[in-house]
Amino acid sequence: MKRNKYTTVLLFILMTILGCSESLEDTYKKYTGDGEIRYLGQCSNLSVKPGWKRLIVKWTNNVDPNVAYVKVVWSKDDQTNECVLEKGVAEYDITNLEEDGNYEISVYGVDKDGNKSIVNTVYGRPYTEYHEEVMAFTRLISRHFFVKNRVILTFSGWDVNLKSAVLKYTKINGDEGSVEFGDWLVMSGFTRFIVPDDVDTSKPVVLYRTGSLPGCDDIIEFEPYVLEHKIMFEADMKQELKRQYGFDENIPEDWVNEVEELELDWNFGSLEDLLNFPNLKKLILGKNRYLLDENAANDAEHGQSKLYDEIASYDNMNWTALTFSQFVLQTLNELNGLVVERYNKHYQTLKKASYIIEKGETVEPDLPYIDLKNYVFSVYPEDKDGYNSNVNYLTDGDVNTFWQPLQLNSYTTYEMILDVAEVRHLTGLKFVQRIYPGGDNQIMIAPSSIRINVSKDQINWENATYVEENNVGNSSGEITLIPFVSGGKDARYVRLQVNTATYYGFYNTSFAEIGLY
Incomplete structure (x- = not known):
């Protein structure tokens, strides 16, 4: 009796649900307005390839028969452009891209009612004058010089991406002149070249180049390179x-x-x-x-x-x-x-x-040297353990004697100060290397440069020369005359700084004489 009661209740509930419910399809339609959304077939394999001020866009179309046409949209910053293409077109060339930078490119299908497929997006950057690879493209000519009415060129080598290079100029008689370069530059060994004509150097001398860039099929006409009248020196000559x-x-x-x-x-x-x-x-x-x-x-x-x-x-x-x-x-x-x-x-x-x-042979000039025999350099680091480096030999006037400290275990800079008792007008310094017997490997410790400073009070120091490091010849018994700045220096103290050199795992230095004039 109890079971029949429960069965009756369950049947009642089920009939109520069936009577009040709607189909799943009706429910879906109720919440989607006009019914089920059917998306158009999306294009695939979207790619972009850079060209000269253009982007070549390719894709694979979907076989969906409802696609009526294809739309390509490209934008950069706040500028947007678009193009409508016939159904089945799978490539588009976006041209006249004058502005450098990345462009967002979207491609999608559209049906006759204007419904769009899911958008497929890719980014691309065209080659323009402002692209770093364009700006860095070889100029072929690494340096140029104007000497009288001639133009002299040095080359950086022929780049495989360079297609043509022509130098144009005006001859001294007013006619136009030109020289066409090619990869024969490399094959023939040319690295320096004299333009064969007398050139009117008051008028432009211009290099015209064409070439290609990685991933770009276009032959690019690069910005003409004007040879400027600007003097440039390498580091060693500037020094x-x-x-x-x-x-x-x-x-x-x-x-x-x-x-x-x-x-x-x-x-x-x-x-x-x-x-x-x-x-x-x-x-x-x-x-x-x-x-x-x-x-x-x-x-x-x-x-x-x-x-x-x-x-x-x-x-x-x-x-x-x-x-x-x-x-x-x-x-x-x-x-x-x-x-x-x-x-x-x-x-x-x-x-x-x-x-x-x-x-x-060279002949040393006769200069008005100061007699330094009564003056001795103070040296830091000082001699240790009773060793005498004979620093007094540097001012004894004898080129056959020399100063030589003990060898050290680490690289060291010796600071040497000479007090000449009063302020004197100094115009230069004489540096003399010691004489090494033939085949003596100890010549390795001969200094190749020194620093020279001067002072009136041993507090304020100035460079005696125009440079911090002064070259000194380091062959056996070599004399180097080091002029001070133009007009010389008034000073009482002269300070030298000399670095040690390596010698069979140790560090040392030595030289024979110092003179002042």
Whole structure:
């Protein structure tokens, strides 16, 4: 009886639910307005490829028959553009993209009622003048020089992406001139080139280039490169001009144009910077390296200044193999009548030539030296354990005696101060290396540079020269004269700083004499 009661209740509840409910489909329609949404087929495999001021967009269309056409929309910042394409089109070229930057690109299908498929989006950046890869594209010409009515070029090497390069200019007679370059530059070994015509350098000299970039099928006409009348120096030549003349970063162009004679004594990467001096007529090499030891001139490592030209070049006038430096000297000789005077055996990579005059040994000039025999340097670190480094030998006037501290276990800078009793007018310092017997490996400890400061009160110190590090020749018995700044310095105290050099796992230094004039 109880079971029948429960059964009756359950049947009643079930009939109530069935009578009040609606179908699942009716429920779905109730909440979706007009019924089930059917999305159009979405395109796939969307990709974008950069071109010159354009983007090439590709995709795969869906086979949905309801797609009536395809729409492409691209935007950047607040600017939006779009294009409607026929059904089945699967590629579009977005052109006239003058502005650099990333563009958002959307592609979707649209049916006859304007309903859209799910949007597919990709980002792309076209190549423009402001793209870093365009701006960094090879200019081919790494340096250029204007000497008289000639233009001299140095090349950085032919880039495989460079298609053409043409230099255009105006000849001195008013006609247009041009030189077309190609990968023959690499094949022939050319790295330096003289434009064969007399050029009116008051008018533009321009390089025109075409080429391609990674992932870009377009041949690009790059911005014309105008060769400016701007003087640029490499670091080693800038340092040398500062040492001799006190020029900092900006070397006066008027001065450069007036220079007719230069003296060089130290190592250089190459003499290419001499092409910056359009009126250079005389170059003196190694004149200021004076030798006490007659054998020092034959010491290729220590007694000869060097040029470090990387590879051979070719003179496009006569196809003779030349180093970069020799190319420069020969060119200046042909254009300016340059004469080179070479002392001892410096810069041996320069081949003998009619314009190179061998001057032999150098002769030390007679200068008004101060007698320093009554003065002795104080040295820090001081001698230890009763050892005598003989610092008094530095001012005894005898080049055969020398100062030599104990060898050390670590790199050290010695600070040496000389008090000459009163303020004197000083115009330079003489530094003399000790004489090493032939084959003595101890020459390794000879200093190659020193620092020189002066003071009136031993409180306020000034650089005595235009540079902090002063080169000194480090061959056996070599004398280096170091001029102070123009006009000299008034000082009572002279301070030298000398660094130790490595010697078979230890550190040491030594030299023979100091003079003041």
